Amino acid sequence: MMSERLDTVASLANARHSCRAFLPDPVPEPVIRELIAIAGRAPSWCNCQPWTLHLLSLQQTNELRPLLREAAATPAPDIPFPAEYTGVYRERRRETARQLYDAVGVEWGNRQESARQSLRNFDLFDAPQLLILSTPKSLLPYSLVDCGIFLGGFLLAAEAVGVATIPQAALATCAPLLHRHLDIAEDLSIVCGVSLGYARPDAPENAFRTDRAELKDFLHRP
Numbered sequence: 001m002m003s004e005r006l007d008t009v010a011s012l013a014n015a016r017h018s019c020r021a022f023l024p025d026p027v028p029e030p031v032i033r034e035l036i037a038i039a040g041r042a043p044s045w046c047n048c049q050p051w052t053l054h055l056l057s058l059q060q061t062n063e064l065r066p067l068l069r070e071a072a073a074t075p076a077p078d079i080p081f082p083a084e085y086t087g088v089y090r091e092r093r094r095e096t097a098r099q100l101y102d103a104v105g106v107e108w109g110n111r112q113e114s115a116r117q118s119l120r121n122f123d124l125f126d127a128p129q130l131l132i133l134s135t136p137k138s139l140l141p142y143s144l145v146d147c148g149i150f151l152g153g154f155l156l157a158a159e160a161v162g163v164a165t166i167p168q169a170a171l172a173t174c175a176p177l178l179h180r181h182l183d184i185a186e187d188l189s190i191v192c193g194v195s196l197g198y199a200r201p202d203a204p205e206n207a208f209r210t211d212r213a214e215l216k217d218f219l220h221r222p
């Protein structure tokens with residue numbers, strides 16, 4: 001069933017992974033703009049295209065980093081986070097965390113070390129550049145579906161040109177800071193950040209790959 005084009009999509013989907021250790025080299029802005037334009041071809045309900053991006057330069061990203069660290073202490077996302085993860089979702093979440101901690105040598109249950117690894121989110125994993133994705137409050141919650149499709153396209157397009165990425169809901173906890181510091185309008189809800197750059201190939205954080213459920217676990221034939 002493989003066609004050359006399907007093969008290309010499959011190889012990008014299989015190769016993409018979240019990067020949690022970046023080199024300092026910035027991605028040329030024209031490249032990022034092209035990736036955003038490709039992602040902007042995403043379908044959306046009524047073709048509303050309810051995504052807004054704020055792209056930070058290397059300098060702006062470096063200025064934001066210490067402020068994020070500070071803001072992380074008082075989480076205040078625009079869109080509520082899940083109250084809890086239960087059942088299979090809890091298991092998958094734990095397994096992914098376990099893989100990350102194993103990779104970086106954090107013992108399971110060591111709260112201090114795991115919190116330290118979590119805080120790396122607010123250093124943007126040393127990424128040189130950052131995108132903030134937001135959506136009109138008035139179009140929630142369905143606009144999140146459209147934003148998700150946009151995000152998926154962006155991540156695959158980035159993979160195609162060797163740009164490493166990680167979407168970060170953690171950054172949405174710093175919404176008040178992001179609105180204030182980046183002049184993001186209050187009628188937009190911050191969905192997530194996407195740190196980007198080039199992967200540090202030798203970093204243990206980048207050495208593991210997450211699993212996926214089998215088709216039978218989520219595809220039903222009623």
Ligand SMILES: Cc1cc2nc3c(=O)[nH]c(=O)nc-3n(C[C@H](O)[C@H](O)[C@H](O)COP(=O)(O)O)c2cc1C
Binds near residue numbers: 016166
């Ligand atoms: C919307 C969204 C938000 C995410 N937020 C975070 C985050 O805050 N911190 C983090 O380390 N990873 C975050 N991730 C990355 C996921 O943990 C990752 O996609 C998942 O474990 C699968 O791994 P993979 O991306 O390497 O395939 C996020 C992913 C998505 C799609």
